[in-house]
Amino acid sequence: MKMVTSPHILLVDDSVQELQQLSATLRAEGFRLSMASDGRTGYQRAVVTQPDLILLDLIMPLMDGLSACRLLKADPATRHIPVIFLTAKNEPEERLRGFQLGGVDYVAKPVLAAEVVARVRIHLNRRDIYRPQRDAVMTPSTNPDDVLFEAAMREIREHLEALPSIPEIAQRVGTHDKRLGQIFRERLGLTVSAFIGEERIRQGRDLLAKTDMGVEQIATQVGFGTGANFTTAFRKRMGMTPTHYRQAIQSQPPELA
Template sequence: MQNNFNNAPHILVIDDSPEELRGIVGLLRQQPWRLSMASDPRQGYQRALALKPDLILLDVRMPGMDGFAVCRMLRESPATHRTPVIFLTSAGAVEERVEGLTLGSVDYVLKSCDPQEILARIRIHLQLSWREPASGSRSDDVEPANQDEVSLRVAMRLIAQNLADMPSLAEIACKAGTHEKRLSSIFREHLGSTVFAYIREVRIRRGQELLSDSAMDIQDIADQVGFRSACNFTTAFRERVGMTPSQYRQQAHMKDGQHPAGGRQE
């Protein structure tokens, strides 16, 4: 690591109970690193955008917005999408650990872990990420995205990943770091659409892809994209595309010079 303090790695800790981290914070202050703290998740997210730290220690269970929502927003923000995130938390359930890693964190550590081990893990991830700026990835001219745009990106990604079992609007909003009314306004302002109209549009587009690229039957495609039945899917598809799923598949395969795929139709 470099000796110049201004060029030293910068660690940001986001935790609403900093008193639980006395051991590791004490060790961090002994290192030739810069250290910043935030006890509120929204404040922590804003500090991450402003400070562009080299690594973030992030709690999960926090009031107002949990660490998973913060991580989603960090991953969708141009200024922080490459920043290593280590969850340091008491949330030790298997499903929580899996979700944290699935969101793109580089590590998931329980607060009961020995502070020296936590420090060792931080060192490893700093060594892996501490590189000269590449393609301006750490430069100050990275175009910032405002919070509404970030929440929109998070919501759009969540929708695309959960077509078959769509969360409620309240759950999508919470995971995107906002609330129902604000998320609805964001969709109208940026996409000119309601959240539900957008979801239906994405479902139909995904249905078109599956009809063109797979031999799945209509019922299976309906299940895959979140319709209750092949009949409901067919009705919505005809209203949007102007033809039935079977007709669309046949037309797509004729354009590709293929024979129409088999399978049960609507």
């Protein structure tokens, strides 16, 4: 007879009081529990223990919840695990940012233990949504540098319009700018700055080909201060202005465009 094990929850929070309160409640409900007090340790524990669900505080030392979620969703070994954020910053912008990173739910602090249990059960009952990917990822974790690389590329691609500094990008994915630069050079032969420049031109090229947005609007969306700056960089990289590129694309037969 096959033994059925209870769901395993990973609780990541730097508040001793919150850890004690929630761990007591979750254990009383029959859940198996692992705990961590910062985002990096939480990510590492998730890789090793493969929990069924993660309760992740947003504000923590060393690595916050958003940075930890970036790593969790960049790593094939953990991206399938549902993440519920615990936060005292119950603002719409913060919620949207968490959902964009892959979180499935939020619980506002101070938490009501019964609400946490209810939300945990809801998302555990939805595990079949995530299981199609699960068999493919139950292998040893990828190289940590690969995870950082994927998380940083995603951060850059999703925030070109208002991109933070390279040290801040590195901090958001849990490293420092020198290491991040080394990782990019090893994998792409480019500095982080050079990759950002290439990505801005790539996205600008896609928008020119697939939309009717004006050059100024595209320039803003991909992070150039002005249309003139975008045009200068585009001509240098592509050998023609954005306008000429769009005309060339539109003049091609549909099967070649």
